[in-house]
Amino acid sequence: GAGVSQSPSNKVTEKGKDVELRCDPISGHTALYWYRQSLGQGLEFLIYFQGNSAPDKSGLPSDRFSAERTGGSVSTLTIQRTQQEDSAVYLCASRPPGLATDTQYFGPGTRLTVL
């Protein structure tokens, strides 16, 4: 499909383990965002990539969280030494280039459960 894809769709892990979440944005979209969403709540901004610029990491809650975007396309969000409070849905969104729109296109999310 042509939309944003995320994998895995569900991840169950044990406290203290590391996890990697993957996002494939829409082809040609230059901006990529990661958000965290607790059950039924709004979106918590985590990190933002725009082209080749340095990412905006201002939303990362701790140094256990990191993200990379390779080749301006696929992105991986890594959570080290997971804690139970990390349990949430992690959403990825991409945005097309240009100033004409701020619309973000979301993937279905990865539901992370830390036991």
Next chain:
Amino acid sequence: TQLLEQSPQFLSIQEGENLTVYCNSSSVFSSLQWYRQEPGEGPVLLVTVVTGGEVKKLKRLTFQFGDARKDSSLHITAAQPGDTGLYLCAGALAGNNRKLIWGLGTSLAVNP
């Protein structure tokens, strides 16, 4: 600090009723968007409003942007069970690095 206040947080109504959801801020936005999210999916854009005082209609949904571009409302007429979902507003601040400011969402349940 929550820059975009959304209300109500929860709403449960009967089919056929009308409802209004509000987003308010002390900040001026260059544009404001409304998204709808269903369980297990990411948010999907419903509409973008750009001009102060703008009104947009999408079938039974009416969106309004405040004259000062600080607030917005979503009005649903004759709600249907298919309208059930989480409604999110998000504002774009002029001159920033294209991050949206998100409201906390309104969880709407329309009962048949």
